[in-house]
Amino acid sequence: MKEEFPDLLTSRLLLREIGEKDLPALFAIFSSKHTMKYYGSELIQNMEEAEGVLMSFQKGFENQQAVRWGIARKDTNEIIGTCGFHNWSKRVGRIELGYDLIEEAEGKGYMSEALSAIIPYGFDELQLNRIGALIHQDNSSSRKLVHKLGFQEEGILRDYAFARGNYIDLIMHSLLKKDWRKS
Template sequence: MDKATELFPVLETERLVLREVTNKDAQQIFDYLSDEEVMKYYGLEPFKTIDEALDEISWYQSLFNQKKGIRWGITLKEQGEVIGSCGFHNKVSQHYRTEIGFELSRIYWGQGLAREAIEAIIQYGMEYMTLHRIEALIEPPNLPSQRLVEKLGFTREGLLRDYEFTKGKFDNLFIYSLLKTDVEN
């Protein structure tokens, strides 16, 4: 076991365990990332092969190993299977900021699980990663994600026009932020 794996933080909430994703989780990752509805605003086409899931897991691991972020697998305590993921990427240490990302298997939507997971990683990020600013970039039609981050205290700052080129087109993104001072007040 390498040091990076040993140091990967495991977070627990009332119903969830957030843990490192490994290649053993590839089938579960594939199952929900091959769903068109889950992938609608993900910036990638729905996965068609297990190799795409393995590539995604490799990206999660590189985030942590290169200290550019961290991505947790979301699991139900009684189950242990990965039903989604959440975490931070594009970390800019000198400015104490990062971007947040998350997705959840469609069968678990509407149960408050994403909110529970994201609350846990926000607390971890502010406390242990010395983050001051967490950004969320969300496509305008993605109303559920907008509602979720707004419930968590994020502020919509504006629209980033044609900010990303995904799936053969340019996408506008709303930029939201949550500051450490927002959480402390």
């Protein structure tokens, strides 16, 4: 991975590094019951915790273990969500995909547009062979999204995550480089 953060452009979006000025947007995303419904982690409660989220994104990039873009609309440059890669196993070329979007931006094709930019980055720049997406079984819109992008459903990982006092089953989806090239 490059040392400088990789900005990516789409027709409507700028995928860019998340900074201190974006803390209010991070707080809005990660404190929202709606946005975090299927996320598998606790809601953040204050700006200090938003700073912790930002620091974890920055540290993941610095350590070359993850990359998380802020999804900003080109016309406003305000963050409406985040997307990126984590749990990078470089030796086998495997990584996991994560993403979130504020409720007001849902249903407008923003996430499909953003993921359509980072998937080629993963395969071409990070030399990945496999991108996985772990999705809550009740999150039908997210499952439809990754399917539309060429991911295949592989199966249920029982009690894979723990959030808000409960164990959660997650469904593993994957996209392989050889399959992506065909689409």
